[in-house]
Amino acid sequence: MTAKRLPSAFAELECFAETWCLPTETERFNQRLASTIGELRQFYDAFFPRLEEAIDHCDKFALDELPEDALHLLHLIYSLVMVAMAVEIMGQPAPVDAADAVMIRTGWPTP
Amino acid sequence: MTDQSCARSGRTPQGSWTEHYPELGTGPISFADSTSPEFFELEREAVFKRAWLNIGRIEELPEHGSYATKEIEAARASVLLIHTDQGIRAFHNVCPRCGTKLVWHEYPDRETAGQAGEITCKRCRRTHEFDGADTAALMPLHCDIWNGFIFVNLDTAPRQGLREFLGPMLTGLDGYPFEKLTERYDWVAHNNSNWKIFADAFQEYYHVPALHSQQVPAQVRVPGAGFTCGHFQLDGPHRLVSTAGRRRWLLPPEYMYPIERATRSGLVGPWETPDIGELPAGLNPGGIEPWGISNFQIFPNTEILIYGGWYLLYRYWPTSHNTHRFEAHTYFHPARTVRERIEHEVASVVLKEFALQDAGMLGGTQAALEYGIVDDFPLGDQEILVRHLHKVVVDWVDDYRRAHAGVGAPR
Numbered sequence: 001m002t003a004k005r006l007p008s009a010f011a012e013l014e015c016f017a018e019t020w021c022l023p024t025e026t027e028r029f030n031q032r033l034a035s036t037i038g039e040l041r042q043f044y045d046a047f048f049p050r051l052e053e054a055i056d057h058c059d060k061f062a063l064d065e066l067p068e069d070a071l072h073l074l075h076l077i078y079s080l081v082m083v084a085m086a087v088e089i090m091g092q093p094a095p096v097d098a099a100d101a102v103m104i105r106t107g108w109p110t111p
Numbered sequence: 112m113t114d115q116s117c118a119r120s121g122r123t124p125q126g127s128w129t130e131h132y133p134e135l136g137t138g139p140i141s142f143a144d145s146t147s148p149e150f151f152e153l154e155r156e157a158v159f160k161r162a163w164l165n166i167g168r169i170e171e172l173p174e175h176g177s178y179a180t181k182e183i184e185a186a187r188a189s190v191l192l193i194h195t196d197q198g199i200r201a202f203h204n205v206c207p208r209c210g211t212k213l214v215w216h217e218y219p220d221r222e223t224a225g226q227a228g229e230i231t232c233k234r235c236r237r238t239h240e241f242d243g244a245d246t247a248a249l250m251p252l253h254c255d256i257w258n259g260f261i262f263v264n265l266d267t268a269p270r271q272g273l274r275e276f277l278g279p280m281l282t283g284l285d286g287y288p289f290e291k292l293t294e295r296y297d298w299v300a301h302n303n304s305n306w307k308i309f310a311d312a313f314q315e316y317y318h319v320p321a322l323h324s325q326q327v328p329a330q331v332r333v334p335g336a337g338f339t340c341g342h343f344q345l346d347g348p349h350r351l352v353s354t355a356g357r358r359r360w361l362l363p364p365e366y367m368y369p370i371e372r373a374t375r376s377g378l379v380g381p382w383e384t385p386d387i388g389e390l391p392a393g394l395n396p397g398g399i400e401p402w403g404i405s406n407f408q409i410f411p412n413t414e415i416l417i418y419g420g421w422y423l424l425y426r427y428w429p430t431s432h433n434t435h436r437f438e439a440h441t442y443f444h445p446a447r448t449v450r451e452r453i454e455h456e457v458a459s460v461v462l463k464e465f466a467l468q469d470a471g472m473l474g475g476t477q478a479a480l481e482y483g484i485v486d487d488f489p490l491g492d493q494e495i496l497v498r499h500l501h502k503v504v505v506d507w508v509d510d511y512r513r514a515h516a517g518v519g520a521p522r
Binding site: 025028029051054055056059061063074077078080081082084085088089090092095096097098099100101102103105106107108109111 | 193296297298299300301322325335350368369370373374437439445446447448449451452453455456457459460461463464465466467468469470472473474475
């Protein structure tokens with residue numbers, strides 16, 4: 001049993017933490033493309049109903065004072081945003097009609 | 112969302128945007144300027160070594176000693192920007208003593224940035240101070256700043272100063288609070304098309320309902336929907352397009368995706384942004400109401416696309432006649448809360464999603480142009496800016512050719 005990453009109120013999402021608690025957009029985008037739409041839906045269906053609660057939990061802290069478990073939860077929220085593009089908008093893992101285009105995020109604010 | 116009645120009432124007395132600018136003509140145009148290696152060689156000299164080029168913003172060089180290098184492949188130049196005691200200055204990124212590339216990290220062809228008290232050449236170990244008179248040792252470039260945007264000009268004697276080059280339409284943006292919008296996300300893409308072909312994708316919007324049909328949820332999508340921009344404007348080599356837009360949170364909920372409703376952010380950015388003060392009239396020179404976005408295209412290769420309370424910056428850097436490096440940046444006010452940071456992340460993720468669709472088209476568009484089957488392309492009134500960009504580039508190249516034809520080659 002690996003150590004718990006998420007706040008205890010979100011314990012049921014722990015099974016997604018290893019795959020989706022990813023700190024960079026490049027990792028989140030690559031994980032999305034490496035997943036089947038079924039796998040993406042499974043994560044989306046489990047987490048989306050609790051998204052607003054998760055945002056409220058992270059929003060209790062100042063941006064530069066997020067405890068580690070809330071930071072993991074924030075990264076999981078960022079992954080849900082990424083996965084929502086596939087599940088809600090595109091209906092497939094990759095953006096429709098993007099062909100072989102690649103766009104790399106090279107700079108971003110943290111967290 | 113466009114407001115059709117508003118867009119129609121914005122038409123010019125001539126009845127079309129294109130006919131309002133008679134020098135543009137209305138005939139079909141050639142895209143040979145986007146397929147020819149010979150034309151690209153001329154473009155390097157006529158455009159990229161003569162125009163003022165935006166290569167960054169002052170926030171990238173926040174304090175004394177901050178430096179950044181910028182590669183301008185089209186002009187075969189590398190620029191070293193340094194925040195000196197006389198402000199931000201630009202130099203050729205070349206050691207004046209031994210002639211090697213001066214500042215780089217790990218790979219000479221990649222851009223780098225950092226903080227230094229002096230600049231030391233990796234090869235000859237010569238040290239260059241950058242304050243005071245000693246900067247004379249480094250080779251300076253013409254550099255000027257407008258509203259925090261850093262421009263350089265690689266010409267030995269630029270034909271115009273920066274403000275004169277920008278002209279009244281762009282300087283009408285003076286006073287826009289760019290300095291308050293400093294939270295930045297950056298992207299780079301290497302695209303397989305001529306640089307102008309990608310710029311074109313952001314200066315006509317009729318393709319949006321077709322290529323980006325997913326921007327509207329399927330249950331409220333209108334098959335065959337069109338899109339009409341409310342205002343177009345040209346000023347010298349520069350262009351502007353504005354569109355109308357309704358406040359996102361006033362739309363019925365089914366017009367948004369669940370992730371947008373949950374995060375109050377999405378396709379057009381965060382729904383609500385902090386008050387950034389009074390905005391200049393030049394932001395919306397067509398008086399579009401309700402105003403949505405204004406897209407300022409600074410010749411040759413920079414685009415500032417201003418939404419409510421945030422903006423996008425695109426640059427298209429040619430690397431050959433049929434490839435370019437695309438830089439994209441979003442600029443938001445600094446997030447005050449985690450919730451605001453999530454709003455910025457959502458806007459940035461959605462932006463990439465649809466920019467990838469635009470980029471994905473490029474291989475096909477460029478290939479079809481290079482087949483050479485069609486050489487006369489009709490352009491519609493909503494493509495006036497496409498017509499203008501290609502005309503200005505060809506005009507600048509013709510001017511350059513004429514000036515050089517007189518030298519040793521009578522005609």
